[in-house]
Amino acid sequence: MIRLEQVSFRYANSDALRLRDVNLEIPEGELALVIGPTGSGKSTLLGCINNLVPQFTGGVRSGRVLLDGIDTTSLLPRELATTVGYVGQDPLAGFVTDVVEEELAYSMEQLGFSPSEMRRRVEETLDLLGIADLRGRPLRNLSGGQQQRVAIGSVLASSPRILVLDEPSSALDPVAAEDVLALVSRLVRDLGTTVVIAEHRMERVIEFADSVLRVDAGGSVTHGPTREVLAGSPIRPPLVELGVRQRWDPLPLTIREGRRHAAEARRGWVEQPPTLPAPPGAGPVTLAAERIVVRYPQVVAVAGVDVTLRRGEVTALMGRNGSGKSTLLWALHGAGRRDAGTVRGAEAGQVALVPQTASDLLYLASVAAECANADAEAELAPGSTLEVLQQLVPGIDPQSHPRDLSEGQKLAVVLAAELSRRPGVILLDEPTRGLDYSAKQALNGILTQLAEQGHSIVVATHDVELVATTCHRVVVMAEGEVVSDGPTRDVLPGSALLATQVAKVTNPVPLLTVEEFLDALH
Amino acid sequence: MGRYFLPRPIHPFAWWVWAIALAVAANGTTNPLLLAAIVAVASLVTFARRGDNPWARGFMVYLVLGAAIVVVRVAFRVLFGGGDGPTVLLELPEVPLPWWVQGIRLLGPISLEAVLAGLYDGLRLATMIICLGAANSLANPKRLLASLPGALYELGTILVVAIGVFPQLGESVLRVHRARKLRRSPAGRGRRRRHKVVETILIPVLSDALERSLRLAASMDVRGYGRHGTASTNERRWTTSIGLAGLVVVSVGAYLHLSRTAPGPTLLGFNVVSLGLLFAGGLLVALAMRRAGRTVNKSTYRPIRWQGAEWLVVLCGSAMVAAVTITQRSAEAAVLVPAISPPTWPELTTGLLLGLLAAALPAFLTPAPSLADVRVLNTAEGLS
Numbered sequence: 001m002i003r004l005e006q007v008s009f010r011y012a013n014s015d016a017l018r019l020r021d022v023n024l025e026i027p028e029g030e031l032a033l034v035i036g037p038t039g040s041g042k043s044t045l046l047g048c049i050n051n052l053v054p055q056f057t058g059g060v061r062s063g064r065v066l067l068d069g070i071d072t073t074s075l076l077p078r079e080l081a082t083t084v085g086y087v088g089q090d091p092l093a094g095f096v097t098d099v100v101e102e103e104l105a106y107s108m109e110q111l112g113f114s115p116s117e118m119r120r121r122v123e124e125t126l127d128l129l130g131i132a133d134l135r136g137r138p139l140r141n142l143s144g145g146q147q148q149r150v151a152i153g154s155v156l157a158s159s160p161r162i163l164v165l166d167e168p169s170s171a172l173d174p175v176a177a178e179d180v181l182a183l184v185s186r187l188v189r190d191l192g193t194t195v196v197i198a199e200h201r202m203e204r205v206i207e208f209a210d211s212v213l214r215v216d217a218g219g220s221v222t223h224g225p226t227r228e229v230l231a232g233s234p235i236r237p238p239l240v241e242l243g244v245r246q247r248w249d250p251l252p253l254t255i256r257e258g259r260r261h262a263a264e265a266r267r268g269w270v271e272q273p274p275t276l277p278a279p280p281g282a283g284p285v286t287l288a289a290e291r292i293v294v295r296y297p298q299v300v301a302v303a304g305v306d307v308t309l310r311r312g313e314v315t316a317l318m319g320r321n322g323s324g325k326s327t328l329l330w331a332l333h334g335a336g337r338r339d340a341g342t343v344r345g346a347e348a349g350q351v352a353l354v355p356q357t358a359s360d361l362l363y364l365a366s367v368a369a370e371c372a373n374a375d376a377e378a379e380l381a382p383g384s385t386l387e388v389l390q391q392l393v394p395g396i397d398p399q400s401h402p403r404d405l406s407e408g409q410k411l412a413v414v415l416a417a418e419l420s421r422r423p424g425v426i427l428l429d430e431p432t433r434g435l436d437y438s439a440k441q442a443l444n445g446i447l448t449q450l451a452e453q454g455h456s457i458v459v460a461t462h463d464v465e466l467v468a469t470t471c472h473r474v475v476v477m478a479e480g481e482v483v484s485d486g487p488t489r490d491v492l493p494g495s496a497l498l499a500t501q502v503a504k505v506t507n508p509v510p511l512l513t514v515e516e517f518l519d520a521l522h
Numbered sequence: 523m524g525r526y527f528l529p530r531p532i533h534p535f536a537w538w539v540w541a542i543a544l545a546v547a548a549n550g551t552t553n554p555l556l557l558a559a560i561v562a563v564a565s566l567v568t569f570a571r572r573g574d575n576p577w578a579r580g581f582m583v584y585l586v587l588g589a590a591i592v593v594v595r596v597a598f599r600v601l602f603g604g605g606d607g608p609t610v611l612l613e614l615p616e617v618p619l620p621w622w623v624q625g626i627r628l629l630g631p632i633s634l635e636a637v638l639a640g641l642y643d644g645l646r647l648a649t650m651i652i653c654l655g656a657a658n659s660l661a662n663p664k665r666l667l668a669s670l671p672g673a674l675y676e677l678g679t680i681l682v683v684a685i686g687v688f689p690q691l692g693e694s695v696l697r698v699h700r701a702r703k704l705r706r707s708p709a710g711r712g713r714r715r716r717h718k719v720v721e722t723i724l725i726p727v728l729s730d731a732l733e734r735s736l737r738l739a740a741s742m743d744v745r746g747y748g749r750h751g752t753a754s755t756n757e758r759r760w761t762t763s764i765g766l767a768g769l770v771v772v773s774v775g776a777y778l779h780l781s782r783t784a785p786g787p788t789l790l791g792f793n794v795v796s797l798g799l800l801f802a803g804g805l806l807v808a809l810a811m812r813r814a815g816r817t818v819n820k821s822t823y824r825p826i827r828w829q830g831a832e833w834l835v836v837l838c839g840s841a842m843v844a845a846v847t848i849t850q851r852s853a854e855a856a857v858l859v860p861a862i863s864p865p866t867w868p869e870l871t872t873g874l875l876l877g878l879l880a881a882a883l884p885a886f887l888t889p890a891p892s893l894a895d896v897r898v899l900n901t902a903e904g905l906s
Binding site: 056077078081084086101107111119355359363 | 682721725737741819822
């Protein structure tokens, strides 16, 4: 169905190849998962299928692209609209109209479908995606998961034979992400659409992926059966990691398979419980907030929440989107709205907050200028922020433009600038958004290091694996209230949604990470 | 008959023709009774037949704007005089002004004639604006753009996208402004920081907008936007020439008609030459549109068809204009422009009343709009 022959790609202003001699063939009706570190060229590979790369991005591409046996190498993306449906990361950015129904029809309008045919297909698509009750709703008022479903529906309505999805769940919370990925798997099974999907929550997709495409840093692409490619991959979900380290064969891809392999170990732990690492002792209180209330005209965003932060402690703030996590962080910092309640310890400059879109804080032309600005604002010796940045993330070129950095690097620059004011408390609002496994590992290192230096840290996140490795305490919010608050080991394993893959495999023994599993065996 | 009244949107062009007819009728009179009646008719039809999109809720804004116009007009007459008559209502002391603003009077005696002149004048302008507001509320501007002929399709798309960008831009500004508050260190506050406001907000917002528009363009391209066949150069040249010629003819015709200087015979009080030119020009433009639209291979989802109700709306609007035009040419023409000096009580004739009644008919005789969001009353989600 999709065949790439000797495809190479580079941007016009650099000699480094983003893709190098890619040869691959994806048969009809297959689901191919694309993995690789951020910036490795996953999006470039996906864009090559419908010629968005290079027709839209610029750059030089060589080689041939064949779809369904037809050479499409030099066609424009719009001419492939009937063959390839493409869904990007941020659904809102791709919407042309503002109502669900019109958005579903947009593509068909462009292709000149007859009104009656269009009407029939819109109705079918509404049912297929289970969004019939949303038909007249404004797109902006939908939740992230609903928006992404509409985005997928809007390309499905004109029934393309190939569906290309570029990280469709990266902007969603876990429940919405599961929703969207379940939809994708159903499309593969029921419609037989050929799907190529890049996804960083790969543990959700690998069980129904027919093959995996691994894009490596040098631009070469490995294509093969899921287990084979994952076993040799530097990036893999914890369950696969565990399977590789334990030499389980066949490699477990689902929790069920994992539990079968681990049955013996679990029986052993029932008789002799493993020694679990003890949580660190509690330090002195750095920030104490009582009865925080934030209310908007129609919604109570935070409803009387108490928070106590201690020195050297990393706290995870979890909960679905819209449960009040962000609002609480802004209220604790003092820059956001706060209608009632007191915060002790948040004196001027004592609390730093890194917002969700870290790049909003970057406006100067180079990293060095941003750092110098932070030095000047905090009245530090010139160069001290840059030094902090180099400690956090070595290898950022100070002369590069902040907009050219990866998401993780941008986050580090903002964090370094905030640290220049020597805050006792650091709040991070969803820092893991758009970070891949290796960037998360780096973030994990940074947070641990900062906690050891005596900072109190709060991380609002959906990423249970990061919470399991980094955070000492978990606070879960729902509808503006705290529903659970306790040590990570007490909160995570007991929850169906928040348990890590390893915790699900070892349940009822509360192990959280691969390392803990291996330690418990010996 | 049962099918006729099934809820459906009325073609936006029909509402625009109706509203413009009402505005034209308002333009031909200063009779406050007639003007107030036109506002009442426009409001009645709008509240009865507007949809539930955000534009529809904007009608109140136009009513308030109209009231403000009347108040300002009258206030100006009170403050600066003009059109004074013998009936002095109130004797205010005149504020002496220096010699270089001679010709302008501040306060002084307020005459009934001056106030009435301001009132009638303001009321006429306010009525016309309210009529346009009614059209905007009754006909969703986006559906209007979607109903444009194929030749104007791309222009319509640009407008739709541009309208959508504004709320996003507003969101970006709010978000960046909020983020900026985080960086405001107590030590660094002062002039040096303040002149950076533009830089710190504008640069992130603009680069955000640029990235977003690129992504939108990619998304539109991927979904087949701009996939129409291309016309040959020769054909395009012809189309452009016909269109331009049509526009020139329309302009000349409109000038002759409005300035009433056209030579030649008249028919029913209308000049044949100017009307003929207008008509011919319109035909040429329509022909050019048709030719240009032929190459656009694009269809419309749930198009609104022009049916009986649309004709009814257009007829009802035209009846109002006809009533005013006929009155103008009859012996009762003075009713349309009631005398101010000396002030006379304004009156309405049977003909005008009939016209008003006809204009109000669409409120009862057209199908109700289909309300998409009846099921969804939960607007709280929009805030999160």
